[in-house]
Amino acid sequence: MGAGRSLAETLQAVVDGVVTGLGFGIAVLNLRQPDGKFEVIAVAGSPEAREALLGTVSSADIFDAEFAIADHWGRLRFVPHERLPEGEVIGWVPDVPVSDDPAAWHPLDALFAPLYSPDGELVGMLAVDLPEDQRRPGPIHRELLEIFATQAGLAIDKARLTDQLLAEKARLEASETTFRMVFEGAGNGMATIAFDGPEAGRILRVNDAFCRITGYAADQLVGERMLSFLREEEPAQTRQELEEVAASNGTYRFERVFTQPAGKAIWLGGTAAVVDQGAGQPRILLIQVDDVTARKDAERELRHHAAHDPLTGLPNRRLLQHRFASVLERTRETGRPGALLFCDLNHFKLVNDNYGHEAGDRALREIAGRLAAEVRHGDTVARLGGDEFAILAEDIADDALAALIARLESAVSQPLPNITVQVTTSVGTAPITPASTDLDTLLHQADQAMYTTKNRRP
Template identity: 75%
Template sequence: MNGLSPCKRALTTAGSREAADAVTPERSHVQNEPTVRMTAVRRLYEVSARMGAGRSLAETLQAVVDGVVTGLGFGIAVLNLRQADGKFEVIAVAGSPEAREALLGTISAADIFDAEFAIADKWGGLRFVPHERLPEGGEIVGWVPEIPVPTAADAWHPLDALFAPLHSSDGELVGMLSVDLPEDQRRPGQIHRELLEIFATQAGIAIDKARLTDQLLAEKARLEASETTFRLVFEGAGNGMATIAFDGPEAGRILRVNDAFCHITGYTPAQLIGTTFVDYLRDEETGQTEREIQQLATGRGPYRFERTFRRTDGNDIWLGGTAAIVDQGKDQPRIILIQIDDVTARKDEERELRHHAAHDPLTGLPNRRLLQHRFNAALQRSRQSGRRGVLLFCDLNHFKQVNDKYGHEAGDKALREIADRLLTEVRHGDTVARLGGDEFAILAEDIDGDDLDVLMRRIDESISQPLDGIDVPVTASIGTAIVSPYAADLDELLRTADNAMYEAKRTYRATQT
């Protein structure tokens, strides 16, 4: 017979007649039933109050077994708590130091009670296993109180067992309460059965509540530990970190910043906390922030960003970093955790590299690559509007003499001066590009007729002005090509304008002879 879980079937045979006598005093039987019931109800009320006062699971379990022994008239009580894997563990014992030493901490299989319940009497929600139904010749293993074997039919036998299954409010089996040694040494009557069953019902609910309380306390401790870890990481991080409310009335407002964030942005925590983060950002494109927030909300991982941020001194810096939505748990608003670094130096380098890739290093004017890009855009607009533009090819006359007479350093200075003159004379939106050497191109959209003549005359007169410190009379020969919706490509138009320029140059030379 498996005897690990019932209190009298547990690993040791310790126990004495004196101990049994101490917890099983004779009780007078002359009391009438109403008096007995009233006394029992009073006891039930008292022990239930003590049981409900337990705050933790361990306190509640001990209160249950103590209440059985002190208030319900049993000498020994053992509580087996059902574990997550279905097994039972003896968690609390009351009434006998020997039984406590033998039973406490023992673990039994999930089906430990099945064989006994198969031969048990059903007393409402209780299960009573009378000794006479135990298999004959079976080995009794466990703790058995040393009390005389009674002869009366209703007397309590040392091998009798009484169990009270404990259920949560939703019916889940949470434990098993086993009791022994009724104080009148008789099998419990109807009153004590009812009281034990009522107590077991309350105990099951109390245990379930206490278990939930323990889980909540453990979760609180875990969250507090997690918060402590987060705070240490947050405050000690070398990069800037901030939390921003994502949900609720505070959505978009900064909740927390670390020292590195303040150092990078130039603000104090008091200046930042409670303000709206996006107010510090500058959109490079219309609706950029709104699109990024939507992408962050619908994305599955951290969102990487690079944005310009307005410092407290009014200057803009580039911030690069990540943003991720953090779920803080049930009924808690979500937050955005961002990590930032100042990437202004890298962005400046990238911008400089892009500028060098698209501009002439001597004059700073757009080079042929950037001219091609702008020509493509102009051609597209011409095809949409039907309006025409013009491409001017400009070659400097006598410029070789400047280099020969004054040297290339003076020649470079003269080219920069001519580039500045060209930029001064063209209209806003026109592109002046250096093609190489002393050759320039000007892309002018939506121009023809008189306006083109005026532009060419202004350019010619400007370049013809004496150069600083140079007495060589530098002039310009200009050729043009029409940018129409039917234009082919930039190379073809440059050839057309170049041919027109050489024709203008021949005409100029002819006038000089």
């Protein structure tokens, strides 16, 4: 959802992000048109849904009836299938089995996320389906979707403005007077940069918005090289890409870290176009930028939430899977084995029973911190759920592995603050070798080994 994307690119990025980042099987984006009607512009996750829905146009009140019977989850609207009028089905329905579990996701359930611009205008409607755990989303999952929807609405609004600015630029290239008025009055930061000749790379002109965003006065910018303010890792590649864009009369889209006067780094996102000023005149680069730091921070937070356990802050199963794939690849390259440890807490139920779940949550956070403190640098401690943890340890065996297990057992068995129940841990291990195949198999092996260890305890 980067600034500088066209509207079509932004819409597809939104639905792709929902499917790949938030764990829904299907995402559909209805864009609100100027006449108030909704058109399905982007679909992700299901070729069948895409074929059935893409391009369909619905009336402005298409969602009113469903929203009237919906549960309000913050800005989200959830329509449980049991409230739908009998025999009434709106839109495409996935062909999936129906579970008897009341908390399971039903194919007729519907979850909507309205998308708003910064000034509160409804710009679209995001519909999601088929959560990957096949259950109705809980509070954390809902919050992540709501955060994503907020950022998506802002990105769509930015993309519309970008498309409008690019179209306006194309019309105004022949009129320097009119262009100057647009340049100076634009809400986005704009600058021109020499693209050819000895002055190539130097800033020629900036507008007030560019100065406001970057924190520099115009006389501090004009004449300076743009690269002296940017964190540019591959300037030669950027130059080549700009040349290709110029040859095709296209637009270059970018996001770069910019250093403000006090040394603070911000993210700038925007577009750049190479402008031919005519025969004998050097080409210039016209750029428009926005401060996208807040969005980048929100995206980073969103990625963190999607990969970490909300209670302990430890990596979750998804991040464990990602890191396991890297460890397995290196194990196959070096031939040196690693280990997957499965840790189950003993007597932890007594903590919840005797002290309550709030105390149990504090104890889990304490134990998670102890486990993380005892592993080696580079090892991964993940929470699988409940009182179960997994530890991914690369390049370890025999005495080193036994020493790691002993440290973990000792750390967990230490008294918990204000709790008299002695919690211990049983640890099972499974070796990671070049012949290992997948994480689920190793987790099952380590789980079985853990139960063997647990049964040996007096």
